[in-house]
Amino acid sequence: MELRRVGEHVWEIPRHGGMRVPGRIYASEKLVRDLRDDPALQQVANVAHLPGIVGCALAMPDIHWGYGFPIGGVAAVDADDGAISPGGIGFDVNCGVRLLRTGLDADDVRPKLERIADALYQAIPAGVGSDGAIPTLTVAEEKQMLARGAAWAVARDFGRASDLEASEEGGCLRSADPDAVSATALARGRSQVGTLGAGNHFLEVQAVDAVYDAKVADALGLYAGQLTVMIHSGSRGLGYQVCDDALRAIGQAMPRYGIAVPDRQLACVPLSSPEGRQYLGAMAAAANFAWTNRQVMSGLAERAFEAALGIGPAALRFGLVYDVCHNIAKIEEHVIDGVRRRVCVHRKGATRAFGPGHPALAPRLRALGQPVIIPGDMGRYSFLLVGTAAAMAETFGTTCHGAGRLMSRAQAKKAGRGLDLVAELAKRGVIVRAQSLRGVAEEMPWAYKDVADVVDVVDGAGLARKVARLKPLVVIKG
Amino acid sequence: MVTRARDPGPLAREIEHTADLGLEVEAPTLGVLFERAGLAVLGLVVDIAAVEPRTRIDVGIAADGHEALLRDWLQALLLRLQTDGFALSELAVEAVGTDRVRGWGAGEPLDRARHAIYTEIKGVSYHELAVRATPRGWWARVILDV
Numbered sequence: 001m002e003l004r005r006v007g008e009h010v011w012e013i014p015r016h017g018g019m020r021v022p023g024r025i026y027a028s029e030k031l032v033r034d035l036r037d038d039p040a041l042q043q044v045a046n047v048a049h050l051p052g053i054v055g056c057a058l059a060m061p062d063i064h065w066g067y068g069f070p071i072g073g074v075a076a077v078d079a080d081d082g083a084i085s086p087g088g089i090g091f092d093v094n095c096g097v098r099l100l101r102t103g104l105d106a107d108d109v110r111p112k113l114e115r116i117a118d119a120l121y122q123a124i125p126a127g128v129g130s131d132g133a134i135p136t137l138t139v140a141e142e143k144q145m146l147a148r149g150a151a152w153a154v155a156r157d158f159g160r161a162s163d164l165e166a167s168e169e170g171g172c173l174r175s176a177d178p179d180a181v182s183a184t185a186l187a188r189g190r191s192q193v194g195t196l197g198a199g200n201h202f203l204e205v206q207a208v209d210a211v212y213d214a215k216v217a218d219a220l221g222l223y224a225g226q227l228t229v230m231i232h233s234g235s236r237g238l239g240y241q242v243c244d245d246a247l248r249a250i251g252q253a254m255p256r257y258g259i260a261v262p263d264r265q266l267a268c269v270p271l272s273s274p275e276g277r278q279y280l281g282a283m284a285a286a287a288n289f290a291w292t293n294r295q296v297m298s299g300l301a302e303r304a305f306e307a308a309l310g311i312g313p314a315a316l317r318f319g320l321v322y323d324v325c326h327n328i329a330k331i332e333e334h335v336i337d338g339v340r341r342r343v344c345v346h347r348k349g350a351t352r353a354f355g356p357g358h359p360a361l362a363p364r365l366r367a368l369g370q371p372v373i374i375p376g377d378m379g380r381y382s383f384l385l386v387g388t389a390a391a392m393a394e395t396f397g398t399t400c401h402g403a404g405r406l407m408s409r410a411q412a413k414k415a416g417r418g419l420d421l422v423a424e425l426a427k428r429g430v431i432v433r434a435q436s437l438r439g440v441a442e443e444m445p446w447a448y449k450d451v452a453d454v455v456d457v458v459d460g461a462g463l464a465r466k467v468a469r470l471k472p473l474v475v476i477k478g
Numbered sequence: 479m480v481t482r483a484r485d486p487g488p489l490a491r492e493i494e495h496t497a498d499l500g501l502e503v504e505a506p507t508l509g510v511l512f513e514r515a516g517l518a519v520l521g522l523v524v525d526i527a528a529v530e531p532r533t534r535i536d537v538g539i540a541a542d543g544h545e546a547l548l549r550d551w552l553q554a555l556l557l558r559l560q561t562d563g564f565a566l567s568e569l570a571v572e573a574v575g576t577d578r579v580r581g582w583g584a585g586e587p588l589d590r591a592r593h594a595i596y597t598e599i600k601g602v603s604y605h606e607l608a609v610r611a612t613p614r615g616w617w618a619r620v621i622l623d624v
Contacts, residue, residue: 067605067623091600091623127598128523128560128588188561198598199624237561240600240623244553247604265605408494409624436596478598 009461019048052082062404068265071349079342085268088346094290095234103317106207119308121433126478133194143178149288158299165362177281189238194296205474322371353387379445390462403451412447434477481513483526490518509571529567531584544609
């Protein structure tokens with residue numbers, strides 16, 4: 001695959017074959033060296049075949065192979081005559097991350113971390129075989145939840161109303177159509193509200209261990225040494241089923257629209273088609289499930305902290321810094337070649353990073369730019385950044401989403417064989433509570449790239465600006 | 479034939495795949511291939527050797543072709559386990575063709591006190607999905623999204 005350097009951190013796949021636009025990858029020389037033989041590059045070229053695609057098929061520095069689209073892939077298509085591809089959103093619709101602040105200093109709490117870990121592990125259901133935090137919903141209740149998103153959870157005393165403005169879209173896509181969600185998807189979601197899930201999902205208690213922009217950190221209520229909480233989870237079985245149902249329906253419908261794509265997992269239909277509209281409505285409902293899910297877990301975590309420390313809300317001062325989506329498609333306006341256009345931006349393993357002044361941001365965040373949360377592996381660190389004007393100009397207001405895997409799950413398990421993984425993490429000052437040791441092995445730090453390498457590229461390329469670094473103290477895994 | 483979780487020998491072999499989990503399965507017949515693949519996938523989620531085959535359930539799938547059949551069969555078994563909370567430790571395929579598979583499973587409701595949970599599987603992907611006849615019988619590869 002020809003890869004041409006066009007900027008310090010930017011590489012281009014020139015248009016060839018059926019590509020409608022070039023591919024563009026943000027990466028350092030080091031990351032590009034690792035990528036040379038990676039099938040993810042071909043996937044960027046494949047995405048450039050999508051009908052209605054504008055600008056470039058983009059990839060962020062955490063690019064790696066995914067189903068159809070690469071993880072770290074971004075594509076904007078014309079909102080009127082472009083195509084929607086469920087593979088460009090991914091199976092875990094609105095998988096995302098939220099960062100919560102507390103009013104506590106990490107050093108003060110350090111002696112009680114084991115107790116906090118136990119309380120959180122008890123309070124946050126993982127998934128298989130565990131009872132959800134909320135009794136199994138009726139179909140009518142579930143559909144209400146899918147229509148309302150995070151506000152549904154706030155109305156049930158999980159978190160507070162101010163959390164909603166610290167969330168992309170206020171924690172709810174109003175275009176959600178719960179009736180577009182299949183009975184199987186509804187069944188999969190009914191008992192999973194407020195559950196973490198397995199794989200790379202986690203809840204972490206962290207400390208702010210470096211501040212790069214004190215002014216922005218202060219405006220977000222953060223300071224060095226502060227105790228924070230990060231939650232990474234998504235739409236669970238419901239979102240998976242929404243994507244699965246859509247891939248089947250769209251795969252069958254695609255020939256009717258005369259669309260051909262180089263990979264069946266890039267199946268797509270016009271946004272305006274009945275199948276396209278049905279998927280968009282169901283995807284938005286799944287996105288709302290994910291926001292509800294993270295909001296419920298925030299409330300559970302807050303109560304667990306209060307119980308473990310014997311303090312009330314006034315002392316804990318729990319509050320949402322921000323909540324971002326990683327896997328989603330949204331209708332947005334962007335300036336492309338000097339013209340303002342309505343486009344549908346697919347972000348798969350990529351984070352919206354709107355710059356300062358964007359009207360989609362809550363007034364108190366507007367001067368700062370959108371907070372962007374980039375989780376790393378469970379042994380090192382995660383980052384908080386803010387969006388920039390450059391991201392608006394170059395990447396449809398988008399930046400990276402995480403570290404990206406370095407090893408397969410099987411390799412990671414092999415690397416961890418014979419080691420006491422919990423003790424290994426304890427040596428790094430991290431307390432782990434996990435449902436499965438096998439899951440811990442697959443998610444060990446050595447299985448991931450160093451997220452700092454990824455974050456340095458987006459910071460260097462101007463796609464987001466570093467604000468703070470967060471070090472894990474407690475990790476809860478499903 | 480009936481394949482049981484406590485049968486000796488491995489049901490499948492794990493293969494390398496960057497983001498997710500891959501399995502290769504071999505069997506003398508197509509029916510046993512479906513049985514082994516089914517128990518192998520369920521065994522990634524829960525310790526099926528601890529699951530008692532107390533209750534029988536029917537499992538029937540219609541789909542177009544062996545790959546789609548296997549994928550939907552595995553997806554149906556995962557739904558039984560992860561959504562309905564019913565774990566299986568025995569699987570029997572009574573009939574399998576190119577567009578239909580019919581059989582039964584035996585197991586019991588999931589009980590975290592007795593059944594160790596390993597992980598959760600979001601679903602069975604179409605990526606690199608393959609079912610082939612070989613000189614020794616049948617072979618399949620599935621990639622699971624975790």
